[in-house]
Amino acid sequence: MVLDLLKKRRSIRRFKPDTVSSADLQTLQEAVLRSPSSRGRNPWEFIFVTDAELRGRLSRAKLHGAEFLAQAPLAVAVIADPKKCDVWIEDCSIAAILLQITAESLGLGSCWAQMRLRDHDAQTSAEDYLRQVLELPPDYRVPFILGIGHPAEAPPGHPREALNWDKIHFNRFGSREEPQP
Template identity: 55%
Template structure:
């Protein structure tokens, strides 16, 4: 696991080749193994490979979602908030499991934040995504994870660059 974490970076440029079906199946198994509060599993995932839909998802926000137009695969991470009050945490855990599993399969990925983000002055990014993938009104969208074969040559973060001053022992040390 540490090896996977040492390699992980956000990847926003991808080769045009598709992600193999076997790898998509491993990714879907991985997210369904995510822990959730009280085991309520409030999340739902929409797996998108249709280039037209991916282009539309790329337009979810003015900034920060454009890379989705160039991914071969995306997972829309949504939830029914009526099922669990801590659905945000549940979705975030599933999303990071998806990203780490992608690394283990030789794939790159990046998170596009949708929750609390505007699409434009009149609509939320969430409403846009809901329309693109046909989610019902009661569903909310946390994020979209774009996945594919990386075209970027990004090294993992060097150990020396990690903010170890954020680790406190026994009590918070304000410094």
């Protein structure tokens, strides 16, 4: 059940040193390639980064919030050619959440590191820095990178009663009355 996975899922930023097995790597690759995309244009591509030195450089792409990429045994940079589709951000985001849920199903933990709209330093955007580190063609975008690995922390899933149920409306904004079937 997908809901059982979602009940357990939390962002994981601390990882054991164990590498991700090649069987799990294969599963993750297949999962992202099965992502739906607008008009089936598949504007995304994925760079699976296992090299520790390279992951260290990815972890320094922005000022804060990407440090965990150095420790995660696998970083997946989601990249896209925006010329292929006007809604490339949506397409990339869908692929990312499928990757995170598939990782969860394999007993792996993951966390998203936002790169689009973030700075590397006062002069350079995180994406410009990453284009150089990952040797991307100049027009390619790097909206985010996911860190994946065997969890070394186990934050509890969000309790059902803590969910923002007031974000759910029925038929019209503000109507909380669930229609009877």
